[in-house]
Amino acid sequence: MSIKIDMLRCFTMVATHGSLSDAADVLGRTPSAVSMMLKQFEDHVGSALFETARKSRLTPIGELILAEARREVAHFENTVSVIEGLSRAELGYLRLAVTPSVATTVLPAVIFKFTERHPNVQIDLRDMDSGTIARELDRERADIGIGSFVQVEGMRRTELFSDAFGVVCRKDHPLADNWDQLDWRTMGDHRIIANGLCKQITDPDFAPILARSHLMVPSTASLLGLVRQGVGITVLPRLAVAKLLDEFAFLPLRDVTTRRTVHLMSRSQNLLMPAARAFLRLVTEMKRDGSLNLDPEIQQN
Template sequence: MDLKELTAFQTILQEGSFAKAAAKLNYAQSTITNQIQRLEKELGFQLFDRGWEAELTPAGQIYAAEVERLIQHWHYASDQAKAIAREETGTLRIGLLEMLARQIMPEALWRFREEKPQIACHFVIGNTDLIAGELRRKQLDFAICGEPPDLSGLRFEPLHEERIVFAAAKDHPLHQRGGGRLPFQELLPYPMVVGGPTCLYYLHLSRQLARFDSMPILHSVNQISAIPGFAARSPFIGVVLASTPLPDGVLPLAVDWEEHKIPIGLLERRDTAYPSAARKRLIGIIKEVWFNEA
């Protein structure tokens, strides 16, 4: 068997018929049929009940469960051969939170290029919800982001913890109050600028707010790095992550509340059994840079 035969078989499963698989692969239908016939001859059993639709035989159903792993292993072996020859080419697609794109990835990409100059990187910047969706749709090879609420089909490796910070202009009444840490309820009369509902900290903040009778007016911004700009104008309070840079004149508030740590880490699909050498090396470099920064 060869990779074309396995790919033809997998595409038939995905598309539901020989004709649709042929169209997707830009083959004549007879080519797909011949590839499956060769595969069946090599295996020694029939994979499909012939008909208008591609119905698997019982033996074909068992074999289908192993095809994805076989194809991944085939690509892995090919990638390893390229690595040995130092002729690696291709593109890695990485999902990132905005703060990582700014703080970690420039250094990590510089180091990665020193080792693998022929590998291009395509970065998708977004929140955890968006990144997890792209990963599930196989639009990304891996991601460094928060831990999504739904981890079905995904694997998360924590690398770091983020804190939630409340920030306001230095002339804000709460900065003028003096004394020790502010009770959380003293923030409630002031409008807050927060990330959107899919933001890392939104659920934690919502739970905290739900404990009080009164609620602040919440203005949402889907890009956390933009929030400090709103907080520069009193009476707004910006709710950001500790890694978010604050402009001159915007200072964190010392707040007494049930603080939550938010895990940030490596997010991958569980069906990726054989990661490429280039992908493994980039992940390793990201971890090295991150722990050195810490």
């Protein structure tokens, strides 16, 4: 018979308390069951572990085995604690890949609440464009992605919200004076700084405007830095500048129906770590109760 962790736990309790009955109370077993398990352990060792039947004094080999048994029991109990913590999302890690606008506006409130509930979960948060996020999910280098995605086989995609595109410029830009009359055809010869999200705009009148752009900037931070400097204007979804409207003007466009749709995407729930499943549940909960901290102009679906 091989040594079992219950044998070690039984032995250490008897040695600690000095009696079968006290050890039985701690272990939640009968004294006879504890005595039988202790006998099995001694038979396996091939030597008595206590000097007397009262179990008050250990033999020399019993002293040596007790030190090893305590270490093994402590290691086992720590392992069980870690496993249970992982299963309850109290421990573990969470890898998030999100677009910059989501990272700076929507996610802080979610992360705040998540870390309150799961303070020991390690979070790896990276912001990147939607195409890169999809690749990271496919390569299993991210657990959850938030961005604009097409449906991908084997992935679970949930629509989170949508926001309208508009012209983003400095507040002192001439376009800001008559923005309520603004459409693609009235934008004139203003210099357009293109970005990756421009590809989502399908309005036919936007194509020639995008074609004459000679500046393409994927990074939202760099893009807004150029707009701030007066290099040109750009087109972004509302969320990208929702927290910056004291500095930039966001000009809605007349008769433009194209919207940017943002999704949550991950593998099937049963393939995710408990921490990732807990994060998805939290986002769903916050979306339902309206605490995602979205701009009123942004539509939740």
